[in-house]
Amino acid sequence: MMSHRLFSGGGWLAVALIICLSFASDLATSADEASTANVELKTLDDHFPFDVPDTVQQWNQRASTLRHRIRVATGLWPYPPKAPLKATIHGPVQHDGFMTEKVYFESFPGHFVTGQLFRPAAGNDLAVVDGKRPGVLSPHGHGGRTMQLSDDDLQKNLKTGGEKYEGSGRNPKYARCAHLARMGCVVFMFDMLGYADSQQIGFEVAHRHAKARPEESNRTAPCLYSVDAELNLQSIMGWQTWNAIRALDFLESLDDVDPDRLAVTGGSGGGTQTILLGALDDRVSVSFPNGMVSTSMQGGCYCENANYLRIGTGNVELAALFAPKPQGMTAADDWTRDMMSDGFPELVKLYTMLGQPKHVMCRPLLQFPHNYNYVTRETMYQWMATHLSLPPESPLVETDMVPPTEAETSVWNQQHPAPTDSGVPHERRVLAWWKQTADEALKASLPPYQVDAPERSLAKFRHDFGIPWSIMLTVPQESMKQAGRDAEQTTGADWGSDANDSVGTLIYCGQGDLPDELKAWLDQGYRLVRPEFDSSQDEQPIVANGKRYAGFTFGYNPPLVVRRSGHLAHLAAGIDGPVVLAGSGRHVAWVAGAAILAGSDVTECWLRPDGFRFAAVDDYTDAAFVPGAAKYGDLPVLVSLRAPHRLTIVDADDAVRKQVTATYRQADAMDRLTVK
CATH class of the missing domain: 3.40.50.1820 (Alpha/Beta hydrolase fold, catalytic domain)
Structure with a gap:
């Protein structure tokens, strides 16, 4: 079972997840990502038992989590504005x-x-x-x-x-x-x-x-x-x-x-x-x-x-x-x-x-x-x-009735003609309005970039964005049995100091050679761990049902980014001593997720995004696809949720730098943020 040390760091997200969302009881890590291509995916035809919690308090916490899950899953976090029905x-x-x-x-x-x-x-x-x-x-x-x-x-x-x-x-x-x-x-x-x-x-x-x-x-x-x-x-x-x-x-x-x-x-x-x-x-x-x-x-x-x-x-x-x-x-x-x-x-x-x-x-x-x-x-x-x-x-006993005619059931007629706006143009108009209103509501919760701007509630930011991301980053409890074994088996390749003599651990996710900015930790005596999934598949495992819809896979299974985030967080929580978690390029997706989940169990998080955005993913089979990521602030917000723990951002674009800086400023944690 996953160590509760994952939440021992006292980070705001960990506390919120335990108290408000009962997230600690749900979070676990996935199977070893080196074999994720062979992971057994859950489908809508599997078994879905209901394990009743032991106490009313536990159920209330679980119920709150599930209601949040439903709203996020259905796109109703936040709810759209209720315009007049005009009935x-x-x-x-x-x-x-x-x-x-x-x-x-x-x-x-x-x-x-x-x-x-x-x-x-x-x-x-x-x-x-x-x-x-x-x-x-x-x-x-x-x-x-x-x-x-x-x-x-x-x-x-x-x-x-x-x-x-x-x-x-x-x-x-x-x-x-x-x-x-x-x-x-x-x-x-x-x-x-x-x-x-x-x-x-x-x-x-x-x-x-x-x-x-x-x-x-x-x-x-x-x-x-x-x-x-x-x-x-x-x-x-x-x-x-x-x-x-x-x-x-x-x-x-x-x-x-x-x-x-x-x-x-x-x-x-x-x-x-x-x-x-x-x-x-x-x-x-x-x-x-x-x-x-x-x-x-x-x-x-x-x-x-x-x-x-x-x-x-x-x-x-x-x-x-x-x-x-x-x-x-x-x-x-x-x-x-x-x-x-x-x-x-x-x-x-x-x-x-x-x-x-x-x-x-x-x-x-x-x-x-x-x-x-x-x-x-x-x-x-x-x-x-x-x-x-x-x-x-x-009367509780149903009696017969005369079947209705088409004229009696048809809503549209000459006096009340059917709307002409339909098909793809109609889909586009409604989805655009839906997105615009959600964006406007969520934008009001973002910490402002300007130093002298009116202060916004940091708690509201963590509620409006943190709760959706916590839902999206959850790995189901049935993965917990495998999680403990995976954390021991997946160490990747080690360089630098001997594990027994190292003063800390640097976990790096990225392709190619180790960036020069990270080598200083090796000089200090850190051992280097590169998880084996760094160079594994570039595509998601997808439920094979012949139907083109992401919901048949990710309605039942965490996306690959989430599995990897959980795996890294579990790995970091099981290491004694300081841990630096680092990633570059698209690998920042699961490194940032892991750093949020692990809280202070990750001593330092180092990220070089190289322009990565979830919104740039062009297909749900892509390994970096995360449903909802674009809605909830994409990489700038995900990285910002690391506050108030230590974070270094290297060569990031303006959007990431500004949002992360604004959030750390509002969290009174600028001394724990380094932007290069």
Whole structure:
């Protein structure tokens, strides 16, 4: 196991990680980088157990870390500004026991979320308290809001008891919203990107992106899946997560909705969205994420994967972030089949520790395949009735309905025409706005270059930039067993003093001969260590699934830079005596990361960047690719996070020199900074 000496230096980042992020329990190093090409990569189909912490305090620390991870992974650190929704509600249609209306609003400027609003029929006062009703958000999942079962599938479901009626059985997503409205709730089902009326991003792009599009190579106008989008953590999953948050904003804004009784339920891909929304948004009071709470397959679509999201965690633990609030689900004959013995007992253990053992439920329905069928829906209705305080007379048994027509479900018409801004131009406009607003928010936290500029909070800088970098630099706990062996095995080539007689250790990462500036340490009696990964592969190990998307690899595995940073930090922590950690060129990426992680365990950090920038990497297979690095200040900020520990910068460009100097000045550590 990694020595806790890694955090013994008292550096601000180490302390922040332990206290605020419980980072110490998560950090470990990778396998020996000389064999990283053969490292066994984790995939979305692996096992993702939930290890419940021993105490409430430990869980609270872990939960804080995970919420930060979700926000960073989805590109929502910082949150984009919430512009006015400009919501339009139109086209009311009366049905048996409920009514529907069509909705569209803006989540990003110029991007419209579409969907359908379900309300109880006139005269239905069930669940009304002080004129307000419970509000239920329903992300529909794959298949779409208007999905209809084929004749064959419908008959199979009717025969097995998965469905009871032809009308509701043919339209299961619509049926659950309709019956929740009959029970007295206001329900909003919004379109996922590429489904029904949400066509500004097409279905193939949002859910079937197998090969790179020519537009993705344009570095001046980034679109989805481009290396620049990844360097700024902009993804389909993040986009849909923001749409879900704004959809909850819309639902909460309705005059007849009780903001204290908000629930979310979705199935399959909608279950994934339900998990994330429950983890991120405190307004949700009841949750029913169906079909995706599992220690097995984590969600196979592009819209369910994002860089960093499930490194060292999985859907069961992410769902646990909703605890101790009421959360129900079912297990079926799919990837959730083992939940009753692997996943659900751990949720019960956590809820029990938090004092609410009856607030979590998983009903085994293994006689059915992957579903949100009649039996599952009735389970959900009972859960919602109990925890949304619906009256006893609220109907819990679903009845049939007349299937809706296309005219009744289509949001766009002549009076409300569909937006013409779509495709790659639309992607580019939204991503540019997303990046601009994030850059502006983060820039306000940077220490100013000018000596006489108004002082900014150093704590805010360390929060706004340090937390994302701490998430990005984490190596999962399952690597810890290998870490101890690797630190002993990987010493590289040694020159200079004998190890037993040396007064210190110089660890150098860089190609070619040792720079002249470093030879003085050898003259002082330091031994030289050059880790073997210096000249190893120039490409990342990538999950081989035939899908062109970084999130399928780095959503589950740390990038190579992070593995190397962890390895060097572990190596430095295990050496007695002074340690100088040095790097040049692109090697500064993992040397700087290691120096931050190691704190004062690295006596001196020496860097010669030679113009290196993460933003210059042109493909996610490059060994220096780090998702999000460009968003969070690139090399200038990463190096600055070394403050207040000793640092020497040689031949750096103005941006690095100015940012590092400003940060060390604000940290009152100029005596520990040398700029040459």
